[in-house]
Amino acid sequence: MNAPAVAPIGPEAAALLGALHAAAFPPADRWTAHAIGLLLLLPGHFALLGTAGAEPVGFAMGRVAAEEAEVLTLAIRPDAQRAGHGAALMRALMAQAAGRGARDLFLEVSSENRAARALYAGLGATEAGRRRRYYPDGSDALVLRLPLSPCGAAPAA
Numbered sequence: 381m382n383a384p385a386v387a388p389i390g391p392e393a394a395a396l397l398g399a400l401h402a403a404a405f406p407p408a409d410r411w412t413a414h415a416i417g418l419l420l421l422l423p424g425h426f427a428l429l430g431t432a433g434a435e436p437v438g439f440a441m442g443r444v445a446a447e448e449a450e451v452l453t454l455a456i457r458p459d460a461q462r463a464g465h466g467a468a469l470m471r472a473l474m475a476q477a478a479g480r481g482a483r484d485l486f487l488e489v490s491s492e493n494r495a496a497r498a499l500y501a502g503l504g505a506t507e508a509g510r511r512r513r514y515y516p517d518g519s520d521a522l523v524l525r526l527p528l529s530p531c532g533a534a535p536a537a
């Protein structure tokens with residue numbers, strides 16, 4: 381497969397983003413194209429599309445409010461996972477958030493989501509809080525924090 385590439389994308393692509401979300405998440409966790417389109421019309425909200433060649437493989441959505449940013453979702457098609465797209469999208473989202481003035485990026489992840497936890501740990505995320513039995517399956521939500529440098533990368537320890 382081609383190397384990961386990332387580009388900004390807007391609410392006009394909501395149908396594509398909804399299809400990618402549905403491919404990556406189980407039915408109970410899926411977001412509709414309509415909901416994605418509405419979110420992308422809100423101030424401070426943005427999406428990034430990941431591609432391999434001309435093929436869309438996943439996307440990330442975030443929002444920035446003052447000096448704090450949040451990852452709203454990250455979804456990679458199952459057949460394109462483990463090829464670096466998730467990491468490329470996260471790095472691009474971090475750069476976008478930093479460029480929009482954020483100093484910290486927060487995200488929530490299920491304690492049972494090993495793939496996402498490994499991805500975020502590799503980027504330097506640390507646990508900032510825990511919401512017990514937050515998800516319908518009874519798992520905890522971990523609140524993770526990624527400090528942003530002005531160029532979007534995590535600062536050296």
Ligand SMILES: CC(C)(COP(=O)(O)OP(=O)(O)OC[C@H]1O[C@@H](n2cnc3c(N)ncnc32)[C@H](O)[C@@H]1OP(=O)(O)O)[C@@H](O)C(=O)NCCC(=O)NCCS
Nearest residue numbers: 404454455456461462463464465466467489495496498499
């Ligand atoms: C989590 C997810 C976004 C990862 O995307 P991805 O493109 O497969 O991740 P990458 O290929 O960029 O992997 C980067 C690193 O994350 C870790 N990682 C990714 N998938 C992993 C897995 N299944 N098991 C263990 N570690 C994993 C590894 O450290 C990996 O680096 P390596 O391949 O050099 O070992 C993807 O699995 C996905 O879309 N899952 C379903 C939706 C989801 O859970 N979204 C996150 C919600 S918080």
